[in-house]
Amino acid sequence: MDAPLNQTKLPTLILASASPRRSELLREMGVSFTVVKADVHEVAPEYLSPVETAEINAYRKARATAKKHPDMLVLGADTVVSLGIEQFAKPADMADAERMLAKLQGRTHLVITGVCLLQLRPYRQRLFAVNTSVTFRKLHLGQIRRYLAKIHPFDKAGSYAIQDDGDMIVKGFKGSFSNVVGLPVEQLKVELERMQAGR
Numbered sequence: 001m002d003a004p005l006n007q008t009k010l011p012t013l014i015l016a017s018a019s020p021r022r023s024e025l026l027r028e029m030g031v032s033f034t035v036v037k038a039d040v041h042e043v044a045p046e047y048l049s050p051v052e053t054a055e056i057n058a059y060r061k062a063r064a065t066a067k068k069h070p071d072m073l074v075l076g077a078d079t080v081v082s083l084g085i086e087q088f089a090k091p092a093d094m095a096d097a098e099r100m101l102a103k104l105q106g107r108t109h110l111v112i113t114g115v116c117l118l119q120l121r122p123y124r125q126r127l128f129a130v131n132t133s134v135t136f137r138k139l140h141l142g143q144i145r146r147y148l149a150k151i152h153p154f155d156k157a158g159s160y161a162i163q164d165d166g167d168m169i170v171k172g173f174k175g176s177f178s179n180v181v182g183l184p185v186e187q188l189k190v191e192l193e194r195m196q197a198g199r
Helices: 020-029 050-066 094-104 141-150 177-181 185-196
Strands: 013-015 033-035 073-083 086-088 108-119 124-136 170-174
Touching (some): 050 073
Antiparallel strands (some): 124 170
C-alpha cells in the first residue's frame, strides 16, 4: 500500500461533501480532514461538456465552502456519468434510475470526476478532472430492478455504485476505480504533493 500523504506543509483540509464514499477514500489515503458539506445546487447546462460540468460543480462547492474558511484548503468534487453527449445525474426516483441503467446496459460510458482544491488566503487552486471508462453487462429489466433493490441509487450519478454489488451490472472498466467511486485518489495525491512542494 502507498505511504500516507505527508500533510505537514499543508493547511487543514476540508472535504466539501457529505459523501461517505469520498470520506472513506480520503481516510484510505491517510489524509486528515474535516467535513463541511457545501450548500450549493449542482448545475448541468446543456452547453457544457461532461468534463466542464464536473469541474464547474467541483469549483462551486469548493468556493462556497472556502469563503467561510479562507485559511483552510478545501476539496470540492463532482462526479458525472456520460454516454456520448448525454449526462446522467442523480435519479429523481426509482423509475428514473431504471431508465438510466436501461440506457447504460450493454454499453460503455464515461465516469468523470472533477476535483477542485482551493485555499482562498493565500490564493491557491488546483482544478482537474479524471475519466474512467466503464462497460456494463447486457441487462434486462428484472436484473436492473434486482440491482436497484440492493443499493440506494438516489445519491449516485448514473444510479449505480461500482463498489456496491457492481459485479451484477459492470462487465469491466479502464482507468481509476476510485474515480468511479467518487474521488480519483491517484491524481489527487499528486496534486496535493505539488501544492505541498509549492508547485
